[in-house]
Amino acid sequence: METKDLKQAGLKATLPRIKILSLMEENTVRHVSAEDVYKTLLESGEDLSLATVYRVLTQFEQAGLVTRHHFEGGHSVFELNEGGHHDHILCVKCGRVDEFVDAVIEERQQKIAAEKGYDMTDHSLYIFGICQACQKL
Amino acid sequence: METKDLKQAGLKATLPRIKILSLMEENTVRHVSAEDVYKTLLESGEDLSLATVYRVLTQFEQAGLVTRHHFEGGHSVFELNEGGHHDHILCVKCGRVDEFVDAVIEERQQKIAAEKGYDMTDHSLYIFGICQACQKL
């Protein structure tokens, strides 16, 4: 129930927020832009404004419900936080996105931050390449 | 001589391109936005348009002379390609940027790409944290 998730995150359970969270919890989406969310909900007959989508997604990000990615091309992409931290590998041809976790890399990053005198708070790692399907084209 | 670098990259040696490349080759800058380049050159008495700065930086990127980074906050930052590949560690408080290379991470990335069936072309890794100076504030 999205209502409970929202309350736990300290957010009022308003209609737009419920709809957006509910959409992101469908496992058919994974990585969506604000525009995607807006269009999809409009098509489903919901009536909300694009500004609200941006506001809500930003709140979700601050509440730790979603992560904002800066996939190239200017616009942001949002992903539901579930199943813990992971990084991404993207196909530069077709845009396909896969996920991975690597303990060795995670650990090295901590070490590097420490060596440079930083108190590490976060990181972002994207591997770019050509996926198996696109290699055959 | 910037003129030769430009010719080798397949670009006409025009005045704006020479000025911009020359600015980026000063080791005082490292990471600059289009706006930075524009303002700096205006202050040096050069007369060029912001549109040209964007065009030229994009061409430099395509020619492999510079790399475009998507440091958060919407705008792009450019860096001269020299001294080989490296990754970045950024302070989330003051914006300071340091560089590093880690062979272990580089190698793990190749391995992960291979496991996922990707032919890796590139990657981007940013570590975020609080730098030594900002920790003391």
Next chain:
DNA sequence: CTCTAAATGCGAACGATTCTCATTAACCTT
């Protein structure tokens, strides 16, 4: 059920970047 603060919708505003198109400058030719 009522009230109050918080959330929303709408359209204007915004910052970064790109485009259009008339003008200018590079570089090949002579």
Next chain:
DNA sequence: AAGGTTAATGAGAATCGTTCGCATTTAGAG
């Protein structure tokens, strides 16, 4: 070194993603 061709530039309008301001609506406490 001068001229012609073509690509590059300048200036400002246009576009894109995103945010803001403000009047209206709604969630949730009392």
